[in-house]
Amino acid sequence: MASASLKLSIALTCALLLSSACHGLQVGYYKKSCPRVEAIVRDEVKKFVYKNAGIGAGLIRMFFHDCFVEGCDASVLLDPTPANPQPEKLSPPNFPSLRGFEAIDAAKDAVEKACPGVVSCADIVAFASRDAAYFLSRMTVKINMPAGRLDGRISNFTEALSNLPPPFFNITQLIGSFAAKGLDTEDMVVLSGAHTIGVSHCSSFVSDRLAVPSDINTALAGILRRQCPANPTAANDPTVHQDVVTPNALDNQYYKNVLAHKVLFTSDAALLTTPATTQMVLDSANIRGLWEDKFKKAMVKMGAIGVKTGNQGEIRRNCRVVNRY
Ligand code: HEM
Ligand SMILES: *[C@@H]1O[C@H](CO)[C@@H](O)[C@H](O)[C@H]1NC(C)=O
Ligand SMILES: *[C@@H]1O[C@H](CO)[C@@H](O)[C@H](O)[C@H]1NC(C)=O
Numbered sequence: 001m002a003s004a005s006l007k008l009s010i011a012l013t014c015a016l017l018l019s020s021a022c023h024g025l026q027v028g029y030y031k032k033s034c035p036r037v038e039a040i041v042r043d044e045v046k047k048f049v050y051k052n053a054g055i056g057a058g059l060i061r062m063f064f065h066d067c068f069v070e071g072c073d074a075s076v077l078l079d080p081t082p083a084n085p086q087p088e089k090l091s092p093p094n095f096p097s098l099r100g101f102e103a104i105d106a107a108k109d110a111v112e113k114a115c116p117g118v119v120s121c122a123d124i125v126a127f128a129s130r131d132a133a134y135f136l137s138r139m140t141v142k143i144n145m146p147a148g149r150l151d152g153r154i155s156n157f158t159e160a161l162s163n164l165p166p167p168f169f170n171i172t173q174l175i176g177s178f179a180a181k182g183l184d185t186e187d188m189v190v191l192s193g194a195h196t197i198g199v200s201h202c203s204s205f206v207s208d209r210l211a212v213p214s215d216i217n218t219a220l221a222g223i224l225r226r227q228c229p230a231n232p233t234a235a236n237d238p239t240v241h242q243d244v245v246t247p248n249a250l251d252n253q254y255y256k257n258v259l260a261h262k263v264l265f266t267s268d269a270a271l272l273t274t275p276a277t278t279q280m281v282l283d284s285a286n287i288r289g290l291w292e293d294k295f296k297k298a299m300v301k302m303g304a305i306g307v308k309t310g311n312q313g314e315i316r317r318n319c320r321v322v323n324r325y
Contacts, residue, residue: 024148024307024309025146025147025148025149025303025304025307026146026147026148027144027145027146027147028147029123029146029147029148030115030118030119030123030147033115033118033119034111034114034115034118034119036114036115037111037114037115037118037119037123037127038127040107040110040111040114041107041110041111041124041127041128041131042127042131042134043110044103044106044107044110044128045059045103045107045127045128045131045132045135046131046135047106048100048102048103048106049103049131049132049135049136050135053136053197053248054099054198054199055099055100055102055103055132056100056132056133056135056136056197056248057099057132057136057194057197057198057199057248058098058099058100058103058198059100059103059104059125059128059129059131059132060129060132060133060136060194060197060198060250061098061100061194061198062076062098062100062101062104062125062128062129063125063126063128063129063299063302063303064191064194064302065088065093065094065098065160065164066122066125067181067302067303067305067306068163068164068181068305069088069156069159069160069163069164070088070152070154070155070156070159070306071152071305071306071307071308072122072125072126072149072302072303072304072305072306072307073122073149073150073151073152073306073307073308073313074120074121074122074124074125074149074151074152074316074319075087075088075152075154075155075156076088076089076094076098076125076155076160077089077101077104077121077125077319077320078155078320078321078322079320079321081321084155086156086157087155087156087157088155088156088157088159088160089155090157091157091158091160091161092160092161093160093161093164093166094160096234097200097201097204100128100132101320103128104121104124104125104128104319105319105320107124107127107128108121108124108318108319111124112317117315117317118315119315120147120149120150120151120313120315120316121151121316121319122149122150122151122152122307122313123147123148123149124319126145126147126149126303127145127147129299130143130145130299133250133295133299136197136248136249136250137249137250137251137292138249140292141250141292141295141296142296143296143299143300144296144300145299145300145303146300146303146304148307149303149307149308149313150307150308150309150312150313150314150315151308151313151314151315151316151319151322152308152312152313153313153314153322163177163180163181164177165177165178165267166267167200167204167205167208167264167265167266167267168208168265168266168267169266169267169270170266170267170270170273171270171271171273171274171277174188174267174270175188178191181302181305181306182301182305183298183301183302183305185276185277185280186280186294186298187298187301187302189271189277189280189281189284190280190284190291190294190295190298191295191298191299191302192254192267192268192271193252193254193255193284193291193295194250194254194295195242195243195254195263195264195265195268196242196243196246196249196250196251196252196253196254196257197242197243197247197248197249197250198241198242199239199240199241199242200239200240200242200264200265201232201237201238201239202224202227202228202229202232202237202238202239202240203232203237204264204265205224205264205265205266206228206229206230206231206232208266209221209224209264209265209266210224210225210228210230211230214266214269215261215269216261216262216263216269217260217261217262220244220261220262223244224240224264227240228240240264242254242263242264243257244257244262245257245262251292252284252285252290252291252292254268255281255282255284255285255291256285258271258272258281258285259272259281259282259285
């Protein structure tokens with residue numbers, strides 16, 4: 001009886017607050033069980049990001065790619081095995097472009113030394129992306145990231161393809177792809193601002209942005225045509241900066257680039273194809289601090305997608321393989 005009424009009150013609180021608490025996620029979740037976990041992860045991420053800012057970009061993208069496929073459950077980290085030869089990791093949205101796996105391994109190793117078997121890989125991905133955002137924003141984007149996620153046992157190539165939006169999506173498709181995960185149009189516009197850092201392979205934009213007429217800025221198109229082959233192949237697929245102005249700074253420059261038509265993807269340019277999203281771009285470009293504030297909230301919201309509870313998940317010992325019993 002008591003447990004039924006507790007469940008009811010949690011359900012009511014969730015309906016009222018629509019908060020991450022609904023998934024059992026909490027800020028400071030490991031305060032008792034592993035008090036130093038967030039500091040340990042931050043120190044590892046710091047080493048990697050200061051050596052190579054691109055790893056920080058990879059970690060922020062990894063959180064997105066984890067959460068959109070099977071929920072935020074570290075399914076993106078699972079390596080191929082004879083039983084599951086085609087995990088998410090090998091799917092085109094992730095392979096060969098997704099990076100930062102070694103930073104997660106290092107963080108997990110350090111965390112396991114301090115508190116074995118306590119902290120999920122899904123939470124390490126969430127903390128690591130938060131820390132990457134902190135360092136790449138020169139300590140301005142400080143996210144209070146709730147935790148308490150479990151690690152999944154399913155990782156499926158096809159699901160990554162069908163759940164992650166490709167760069168040629170138009171605005172309707174982008175909104176639909178985020179809505180399918182409980183994120184609204186503004187979340188989509190705000191999270192796209194992560195394209196203010198990192199790189200893209202030429203193959204992600206040459207065919208729909210350079211090979212055919214597009215609204216891309218003429219000067220940028222000229223530079224990209226010199227950097228990219230006309231027909232990128234696996235053997236010849238260079239990378240270029242996403243944000244040509246401040247390539248390694250997590251800031252609102254992305255929105256200024258969108259307005260100047262200096263962005264790589266159809267999906268970036270698509271933000272100017274409806275009045276509502278255009279206004280959001282203008283606000284994030286022009287109002288100081290607005291984007292950073294919205295980004296923090298949207299990252300937390302993204303981090304609550306499809307979180308697993310009870311026997312749906314486990315605390316993986318090694319982030320690359322499911323536990324054996
Ligand atoms: C709105 C739909 C989105 C599309 C269509 C999209 C697509 C892409 C593509 C095609 C790349 C380049 C991959 C490559 O060729 O190397 C990329 C890179 C990146 N994306 Fe997105 N993305 C989207 C949303 C997001 C979100 C929500 C985040 C994070 C919050 C994000 C963060 C990043 C980052 C940081 C990179 C650079 C990665 C690196 O340098 O390793 N993207 N994205
Ligand atoms: C992966 O997911 C697809 C689509 O949901 C499903 O048809 C397929 O059987 C799954 N593959 C594996 C190996 O479970
Ligand atoms: C977006 O793409 C879909 C699928 O190709 C198409 O049906 C739709 O008309 C397009 N919408 C816009 C706004 O271009």
